Amino acid sequence: MSARTALAATTALALLAFAANSLLCRFALAEGGTDAASFTAIRLGAGALVLAGLMAVRQQHHEAAGREGNTAGRGGWRSAFALFAYAAGFSLAYVDVGAATGALLLFGAVQATMLLIGLWQGERLAATQWAGFALAALGLLALLLPGAAAPPLGAALWMIAAGVAWGLYSLWGRGSTDPVADTARNFVRSLPFALALLLLHLDGLAVDTRGLVGAVASGALASGLGYVLWYRVLPQLGALRAASLQLAVPPLAALAGVLLLGESLDATRLLAGAAILAGIAVVLRGRRLGTHPQAPTATSGPRR
Template identity: 55%
Template sequence: MHSRAFILTGLAMVAFAGNSLLTRAALRETGIDAASFTSIRLASGALVLWGLVVLRGHGISGSGNWWSALALFGYGAAFSFAYIDLSTGMGALLLFGAVQATMIGYGLWQGERLEPLQWLGFLMAFGGLAGLLMPGLSAPPIASSALMIGAGVAWGIYSLRGRAAGDATRVSSGNFARAVAFALVLSLLMVDQASLDAAGTGYALASGAITSALGYAIWYTALPMIRAVTAATVQLTVPVIAALGGIVLLGEPLTLRLVLAGAAILGGIWLVVLEKQQTAKA
């Protein structure tokens, strides 16, 4: 990987982890409610992506679709509500595990076959997730955990739908714009619980405009420069970066449960991805 690809990839991973940090910080330390955070995040992301498309001289008519937008909204809303109670690292790990499980599960449903080492990795990841959710003093809240897993499934669906959707930035722009409509409906339904302040709004704007919109644009710029196996494995760093950010910036504790479960989940997924690439080369 040459230096430009390395820098872009690193920036994208930090941006993705930043979404967890910004959302957790907003919903723990400011007065903003989760529905308003979601609406502002999606709206600011849509605006920045639209600007990027216009700067590139491309029209946006016909880009994206409502089903993908619904999946994007489902991810964004569940992600926000989950981070009311989940720590940064815990949320990122649950999200990432659910995304990968969804995409691997879809491959199996489509007829893909796992090699023995991949099955070992899959079982490791599943065992790590089960261990993460087992009752105990450091167990995450079950409702918030379910929401984050749902967010991961929604993001996995969104990613699968976007594989052959065309220009990534243009399609993302259209999907974000459509997702805003769903988010506004949610905000209207929860208007009695609406709460805004300057700090929370700032976090939501940064999450949408910078770590979402610009993060995606940077990632899609880097993707053609790196190998598929590199693209898959480098994303394993996102929960780690998020967890470290939560510890350093938000003062969150590092629990033995998170370390052991994280090692099992990320190590298991790494085995699945690596063996898949080796099998494809054979």
């Protein structure tokens, strides 16, 4: 296999993993046999186990080669709480939101958060970028307006909150020199917050086989291994190409939702989704992105 083919295959697997997070969460929670708090805790726990295991294996390889592994890292409690807030909001939203709509809401909220913080820090946009931002905002508004296509407002707000949390997580981790190690540490540090969420929902805790499988797959495969794959290809893709490629994640989630979960896409959601993605694409084309984006946002890699 050539280097170019390997890069394309690894990139495709990472993007599929990000889209799979939406699908797995909706699959696990749609029937009501598993509650959002349990799903969140299992997902974060599975991700922490996989990433901690990968770090242990890497440390052994470093020691065998006579090199010192990275034991300090930049992961911290602030980032760990943002990771937990993203995962919890994501789960609470997908109790009532379809995979496609949820992916669009998350993706739009992540990008809006990062853009607005960039503006607050002094970044400037050209007129075409402002037009793109306005188009994406109108698409998001159309998605939320009351009607047959609109998701429940409470669930939509949870997903937007998850997007804000992931945007902050991505911005805080931009300077990481070892993103895989930092992500592993943040997953481990998120577990006390997940335990607190479980304690707050003791009366409603429930886990069925469908939920358990979905949560473990989401945490261990779509999140844990998905992030590792994405970080492997990021240096070769470059930030702008990586950001552009991630525009494929919501359509992938939508297609999977239709084919595998029997969801429907009406004209309103299709047009709103197209407006959101087109607007974000216009903004991204004119932005100078950092060199260490964080998965799964437009400057990284997910979601989703």
